[in-house]
Amino acid sequence: MVIFAFKTDTGEIRKNNEDAFGHYEDEFFLVADGLGGLPAGEVAAKLAVEVAIEVYKESKDLKRAFEVANHEIYRLSRENPAYFGMATTLVGVVIEGKYATLANVGDSRAYLINKSSINQITVDHGLGGGVVTRVLGINPEVKIDIFKNDLQSGDLLLLCSDGLTMMLTDEEIFRILKDSAKTKKAIEKKTKELIKAANATGGLDNITVGLIISPWQN
Ligand code: CA
Numbered sequence: 001m002v003i004f005a006f007k008t009d010t011g012e013i014r015k016n017n018e019d020a021f022g023h024y025e026d027e028f029f030l031v032a033d034g035l036g037g038l039p040a041g042e043v044a045a046k047l048a049v050e051v052a053i054e055v056y057k058e059s060k061d062l063k064r065a066f067e068v069a070n071h072e073i074y075r076l077s078r079e080n081p082a083y084f085g086m087a088t089t090l091v092g093v094v095i096e097g098k099y100a101t102l103a104n105v106g107d108s109r110a111y112l113i114n115k116s117s118i119n120q121i122t123v124d125h126g127l128g129g130g131v132v133t134r135v136l137g138i139n140p141e142v143k144i145d146i147f148k149n150d151l152q153s154g155d156l157l158l159l160c161s162d163g164l165t166m167m168l169t170d171e172e173i174f175r176i177l178k179d180s181a182k183t184k185k186a187i188e189k190k191t192k193e194l195i196k197a198a199n200a201t202g203g204l205d206n207i208t209v210g211l212i213i214s215p216w217q218n
Contacts, residue, residue: 002026002095003184006210007191011163012203019161019208020045020088024053028062030092031208033108033161035135040086044073044137048088062094062103066136066144070105073137087137091122091159095214100157102147106132108208109165111158111173112149118174121147130162130205156180156187157212160194163205167198177211187211 004026010017018034018041032048034041048069056065069090077083089106102110107126112119123145125134136142151157156177164173176197180190191209198207 002212002215003182003187004029004210004212005184005188005191006208007195008206008208009195009199009203011206012199014206016042017206018042018045019163019206020049021159021208021210022049022053024057027096028053028056028092028094029159029210029212030090031108031159031161031210033089033106033163033206033208034086035088035132036086040077040083041088043076043083044086044088047073047076048090048136052090052092056094062092062101063144063146066090066092066103066105067142070136070142071140074140077137085138087135089132089161090136093157093159093212095151095212098151098214100149100151100214102149104145104147105142106135108159108161110147111160111170113156113158113174113177114152114154115178118170118177120170121149126162129166151214154182155214157214159210159212161206161208163203163207164194164198164209166205167201167203167207168194172197182213187213
């Protein structure tokens with residue numbers, strides 16, 4: 001069984017949380033960071049997660065799940081003036097034994113952490129400081145980055161919104177996660193620690209973190 005724990009927090013400054021996360025069984029995991037102001041950002045992020053899960057469940061096709069999510073957000077933003085211009089980032093991972101397949105649009109991130117290092121797997125589509133250059137929902141078509149990784153025993157995957165990575169360096173994230181025990185309880189505690197650390201340095205944005213441990217044993 002894949003062990004996982006997710007947590008989101010509004011942060012210290014924002015009034016609303018426009019991040020979203022979700023999962024399909026212990027197989028497919030997602031984090032989204034909505035853009036476009038209220039209520040649109042919240043709607044876009046939730047919709048991305050819901051639609052991607054629905055499509056993945058039927059098709060087991062990660063890329064298609066992202067494509068349909070993009071198109072649904074785009075369609076709704078055209079139909080409803082309150083949602084005009086809404087968009088979201090979306091990062092997701094499918095775990096199959098020792099294999100992780102990841103998809104990304106925007107500047108939410110996936111990291112792979114082991115005892116000795118932290119490595120960002122996804123490539124940001126953004127300029128930093130919350131400025132994103134590629135998102136779901138703005139165009140009818142979107143380019144989706146796909147990454148494939150082999151997992152080693154004890155590897156930890158982190159999915160997160162930029163509310164975490166704006167506030168903490170990779171080194172600071174690594175310091176919190178490197179000694180984590182591989183239990184549900186331990187990683188639940190680590191999600192809280194990450195959020196606490198991001199809030200302690202200002203908590204300027206919504207913060208979402210998801211930690212996943214594959215069942216793979218060498
Ligand atoms: Ca954000």
